[in-house]
Amino acid sequence: MKNIAFTLMLFALIFTACNTGGSHTKTAKGLEYTIHTKNDGPKAKIGDYLTLNMQYATENDSVIFSSYRNNRPLSFKFQETLFKGALNDGITQMAAGDSATLLVPADSIYGDRLPNFVKKGGKIKYTLSLLKVQSEQEYQAEVEAKKKSQDDADSKLINEYIAKNNLKMETAPSGLRYSIAKPGTGAMPEGNNLVVKMKYSLTLLDGKEVESSKGASVEMPMNRQVKGLRDGIALIKKGGKGKLIVPSTQAYGERQRGSVPANSVLVYDIEVDDIVEGNPVQPASSVPAKLQTTTSPAGNTSTAKLPTTMPAKQAPAKGGAKEGK
Template sequence: MLSKSKFLLPVLAGALAFQSCNKGADDKFYTTADGLSYRIYEQNDKGEYENRGEIDANDTTGARMDQVVTMHMSYRTESDSLLFDSRQQNQPIMIPVMEPTFKGSLENALTMMRAGDSGVFKISADSLFAKTFNQPMPPFIKPGSHFTFYLKAEKVQSKEAAIADQQKMFEEQMVAQQERAKEQIKIDDAKIQEYIKEKGLKNVQKTDAGVYYVITQPGKGEKAKAGDNVSVHYKLSFLDGKELESSYDNPMNGGQPFTFPLGQGQVIQGWDDGIAQLSKGSKAILLVPSPLAYGEQARGEQMPANSILRFDVELVDIAKAASAPDAQPGMGNKK
């Protein structure tokens, strides 16, 4: 999770944006013996940022080898096109300090930064792609040009401390996401109830988790249990009727039903929850609130975040698992 490439490679996927750089009177760049152009700012007693000036080559107050710098980072092309900005992801990134991949590299820049400092660095685009990114330079980057990196160092710490901070951050994000999901499911529930009334759906039932379902054709036999392999035909649509996909005419699977182990977390929770209510041969409508589907995660332009989904499903087959009575739902990994 602390690999530098994880945070640098988005340059190839970032959308280009054009913004002007703000320049003040204190914008003089200095250059190291390795050719790294920089200006670094520190906060004074009034909380204002001042240019630290030229950094002595023997200065050891910056980040050291094997430490981790937690920072916000953005970088732009020489023509001032924004390629990446960690603030757009609403969280800082962590980069371990490593041996420089070339003279005047980003690794050199990190060793000049102290916790609280802000820095602007000009780094060769050719060398970045050849030595650090290990990728061909895309055609929209001019050969011989440079990238301008803007760094704001929040913390400089050991790897152990950084990993502990990262775990704490993930836990806090998870709690916040769960709280947002609780509010979102209330909003979605009201919309689903309105949809049910509008469409005149009868015999609607609701699971404890919040999935509404209507059995349009009852099946026979027992219901599937956690661990059983179920084969399901489905048609996916939004509440406005727009169809997104269907297993019946999906060329990728030759029109065959989708098969998965029930209750193992390999599908959205709305499916694990809804399909468990059906017997073999059943046809049903599942109305899945967004927190039980893809939640805040947008899936391309076709499926925005917080999308309520309708599935018209048919439980074609149930293959009993040998250890089904001992299987526990939700223990697997969602694909």
């Protein structure tokens, strides 16, 4: 069903392109682009914040990546070093509401190290729909407004959860709720490579368990955890035990993360056995995948992560236009 919807979406985009005509242009850098729908608004420029849908594929239309498929637009700050090749030139020809197809020389992306599915002199085909162009001030204002709205919604849900379960929780300045059943000792070590050895369980407000160490103590690198968990561990400290209720804006935000729905409040029950500086000694697989996070350009996890636009050096799936990883 998803494949049918994806095909219909691309067909609609192609149909629009055919009916709006578009002007085909080739630049001195070898970029070929066609603007299918053209608006009179200001064009994107370096330093703007862009929201767009993007697909890139081989010349025979085998799709390597597409944000259209799951309708997950990308939001990011447009910087000179963000994209390799001549793609920047094409984006700067677009205004909000424009859609375009760009053929970018593959060697401007890969240099001499072409993957085996791209021929020498070949091109990578990008399909773009530019949804929004904002100044930094406009973008940050929108981020703050969305965060406040979500924080208010989270706070209501958290208060209901606390009342229903007859909990006594304190509130940190960030909005994180916490209770300490057993106080820990010592200050949080400084450094970017902190590893916490702890027992934990993670549930949603409806009681559904997402992750658990099943009573075992596991090593977890702090730079791969959500902000709310990092802040909560600093409050509970080494040797401590407690409960954390993390607002969604300090967790995974508006992105679904595995079995964690978008805008989910997270409930942690943790026991901190040790906090050290250094790399975890256990394999990376011991770190719960659902507890790993990334930071968006706005400094929170609510904005979709921007994938690299350098296509991976692996052949797309055979059998036509299929989305790569």
